[in-house]
Amino acid sequence: MxxxxxxxxxxxxxxxxxxxxxxxxxxxxxxxxxxRTSRSIGEIVRANVLTRFNAILGALFVLVMVTGSVADGLFGIILVVNSAIGIVQEYLAKRKLDRLALLNAxxxxxxxxxxxxxxxxxxxxxxxxxxxxxxxxxxxxxxxxxxxxxxxxxxxxxxxxxxxxxxxxxxxxxxxxxxxxxxxxxxxxxxxxxxxxxxxxxxxKFTRTRSEIQDSINTLLKYITWVIAVALPITIWSQWNTVGEQGWQQVVIRSAAGVVGLVPEGLVLLTSVAFLLSAVQLTRRNVLVQQLPAVEGLARVDVVCIDKTGTLTVGEIAFEGVTPLEGHDEDEIRCGLGALADDPNANGTLTAVAAAVESPGWSRTQTIPFNSARKWSAACFEGHDTWLLGAPEVLLDGPGPIRDEVERLADSGRRVVLLARSAEQLTEAVLPGDLVPCALVTLTEQVRPDARATLDFFREQGVQVKVISGDNPVTVAAVARAVGLDVGEPVDARTLPDDQDALREVLGRTTVFGRVTPEQKRAFVHALQADGHVVAMTGDGVNDALALKDADIGVAMGNGAQATKAVAELVLLDGRFSHLPDVLAEGRRVIGNVERVANLFLAKNAMSLVAILAAAVLTVPFPFLPRHLTLVSAVTIGIPAFFLALGPNKRRYLPGFLGRILRFAVLAGVIAGLAVIASYLLAGSTYGVPEDEFVSRCTVEAGTKTVSDVACWQPGTGATITLLVVFFWILIVLARPFRPWKVALIGAMVGLAVLAFTVPVARTFFNFDAPAPLVWQSLAVGAVGAALVELVYRTSSAVKAAHHLPD
Known part of the structure; x- marks a missing residue:
């Protein structure tokens, strides 16, 4: 062998x-x-389960479960839901792409x-x-x-x-x-x-898409981890001193309530949900989102690099027209051209002609197929002349007016071929001696009908467009002009410098580049990024793969090479460039709405920290049980945030996500925390049971969590009412401008909160007891806090700019 x-x-x-x-x-x-086109299932599961967020809440959940208080461990559900969302979305995207690859094997x-x-x-x-x-x-x-x-x-x-x-x-x-x-x-x-x-x-090689939202949330979690590390021993020590006589279970529950409030668990969940539903919505529009943050990423893009072939054009040439030369009849020329194109083995040029010019049905006796070496084809017909179609420089003898016209048309980006005739009946691939030029046939690359509207959209949104192609710069420029781009002077990439600073200067003033190599496409992306731009790259060939991978957002065409689709964050399954505005709109909605709800979650974290420190300094029990914060989080943050995160929002992307939410949310949270402590102390001094009787009358029975006197619940009830008032106002501030659906949403949430205090079963579950005077007192304290929140909002121009625009 x-x-x-x-x-x-x-x-x-x-x-x-x-x-x-x-x-x-x-x-x-x-x-x-x-x-593999993406991460393995094991890698997907590990990346979504082994997170700092899950570690923090998981440890707290175990501690609460050890006490036997299942009601106070409801926050643990978020652990499972958040991880499941990330796993399912990435797996479905992976499976869909793999299926596409299989169908096209x-x-x-x-x-x-x-x-x-x-x-x-x-x-x-x-x-x-x-x-x-x-x-x-x-x-x-x-x-x-x-x-x-x-x-x-x-x-x-x-x-x-x-x-x-x-x-x-x-x-x-x-x-x-x-x-x-x-x-x-x-x-x-x-x-x-x-x-x-x-x-x-x-x-x-798999790389994760950068997300400003997720980066900001990860930064918050990193700092919150250190805050928890400091706050946990403080809250355990203070709760041991205040409720230690009621048993270790109460110390754990009260301590966990404070620490759980420091984790913005719902924010991570809502971000994942927003990304997931955007991905599902885009899939219905034939856009495959391979990584959740990609929809946000495109909304941050300010430069889009596009290839000509497959993006602005469909990759096929189209017949534009025929120009008879002087002395030749157009009808006869069209008959000859149509007969020549009526060839079962037609090349691309003849195929384009056949689609536009009707065949006269002549009987073909001889065919000389097109060959790139000789650059012409011919056919003989019974009872008619021989007709030839080919490159003008081959079929014409020397310079002249016809050659001048050919050069003029070619300079406009058109492909020009010459139609000629001869009385000879050809038997070999040799040009006849009596060749007579008859007409110029022009062809153009078939421009996508939706390309102009898409580029107009990007221009209106302040997004620069760079056309980067391996084709002739003149041809590329002609196509770019056809779709409405301000082309300027196209550049042949073979003349470009290797120095990145010089390249950045050229990229800053040029729109169209031709003869670009795969390595240069990658260098273009790096140069634009070095200039501070967020870059999206579209493409369909293997020559685009490395540039797509290094771009902030890579967009591949569904009919493109598998290697290209594997590295792209977004795949346009039907190859339509016009889907990009839909993706941009989804990204803006996600960024704008997640920023709204991020303020809600971070305000709760700031409130919890203030309450923990105040309780330690004043040596009082932490004002809430975990179930109290679960209620407040659900009706003022979790449920409304879900709807706010999915609502329409068309405002443009504004950088500085983390700075804006910190400026408003921290101050609002501090106000809420101080109001809560004030309400708790006020309620404790006038309601509940005397301090010297607290242990005997408010002892908790381990496991059942019942108390002998409902009066023990009153201080916590008052603090919860105050917290609800302040947070409902934070919600009202962030929901502006109002729409009927937002008013209905907030009204429904207020109704749910009221039911928790009035329905006997709910009142017992949450340990609420609210005499009318306590209610009015707590509402008054809450109103003061709400007024201060409004003042903070009105004096924060950055927050108003981000949230008070029409949506």
Missing amino acids: SSPGDKTTLTRPQGLTTAEVAERVARGEVNRLAE PTTRVVRDGAVTVVPTTDVVKDDLIELRTGDEVPADGTLLTSAGLELNEANLTGESDPVPHGEGDAIMSGTSVVAGAGRYHASQVGAEAYVNRIAADAR
Whole structure:
């Protein structure tokens, strides 16, 4: 049996034998990769479960459960829900992308045991004899053994849309496709060794999308962790001194209540929910979100880099028109052009013509197919002249008015071919001597009908657009003008400097770039980022993969290369560029609404810290049980935040998310904490039981959590009423401007809070006892706190700018 390097094996026409294929499979010389489009399920689960947030709440949940007070451990549900949301969303995105890859799995013709057979491209092995025909993808690298007019489209690697002819002995690379002719070659590089896979190797490494919201929340959690580390021993010490005689369970419950209030657990949950529902909504619009923060990321983008082919155009040429030359009849020219295009083996140019020009139905007697080397094609017809179509520089003799017109049209970005006729009946691919030029045929790249509106949208939103293509700069500029871009002077990327500072200067003043290499696309992204821009990159070819990976947001077309889709944060499943405004709108809604609700959660954290420190200094019990804070969090933060986070919000992105919420929420939380302590002390001095009788009358029975006198509940009840008033006003402030649905939402939440104090079962569950004088006293203290919150809001211009715009 021959070895892989055996020259006999590499040149024999019958291909490999079944045994030789099996031997190569055993050695791992197969055209497949041990790659994945995203993280494994295990990595997904670990990333969403092993978080600082879950560690903090998990430890507190265990402590509360040890006391036997299940009612005070309801906050633990958030642990499961938040992790499940992240896991499910990322898994569904991974599964959908993998399914797309499977549905589009390519096949390859190979010669084995002397016969041509079709196998999955991933089953091609090293040294396989591969047969290429028009429309095939080149599955592996190698050198052509035979070529019958073989031409490859290498745009997927180079960005250049013109087909490239290849003859015997020429090297061909994976990632290209056959647009004309046929050929055979041996696969010399397969799998990870193939060129297309070497390019994408770096791009396959998983990187998490940066999210300002999630970064800010993680920063908060980091600092809150240190706050908890300090506050926990303080609150345990103070609660031991105040309620220690009631048993260790009460110390744990009161301490946990304070510390749980320091964790913005709902904020993380609401952020995940907002991202998830946005992702689901976008999926219905054929946009696959592979990472949750991607919708937010696009809303922060201020520069969009787009490729011409596949983004502004559909990747196909279209017939524009025919211009008869002087002395020639247009009707006759159209008949000849239509007959010439009526070819079952038409190339791209003739296919575009056939779609627009009707065939006269002439009987064809001879065909000279198009070849890139001679750059023309021809056909002979019974009872009619021979008609030819090809490059003007080949069919014309020297300079003249016709050549001048061709150059003028070409400078506008059009593709120009010449239609000519001859009385000779051709038998060979040799130009006739009596060739008569008849007309100029112009073709253009087919511009996406939705491209202009999409680019207009970005311009209105202050987002810069850079057209970066591997094609001719003149052609790229013509397409850009066709979709309404202010092009200026296009730049040939081959003339660009390598120095990043110089590159940044050129990028700052130029819109259109042609002849851009894959490495330059990546350098463009880095230069724009170094200039402080948030960059989105769109593309569909392997040549775009590295740039997509390094961009802040990568957007791949659904019909693009698998390596490109694997690294992108967003995949436009139907390849429509017009979906990007939808994504931008979703991102803005997420950012604006999460900022609204973040203020609610952080205010609660600040309130808890103030209450913990005040209780320690004044040597009083922490004012609340965990269930009290669960109620307040639900009706003033959790439930309304859920609806606020999903409501419409069209305001533009404003940087400084964390700074704005800190300026308002911390002050509002401090006001709430001081109001709570004031209300608790006031209620304790006039209601409840005397201090010297507190232990005997308010002892908690371990496990059942019942007390012998409901009067023991009154101070905590008063503090809860005050807290509800202040936080409802914070909610009212952040919900502005009002809409009917917001008014209804707040009214419903107030109603739920009232039911907790009036329905007997709820009153007993929450340990509430509220005589009328206590209610009015607590409401009054709360009103003072609400007035101070309003004052803080009105004096905070940054918060007003972020929340008081029409939505």
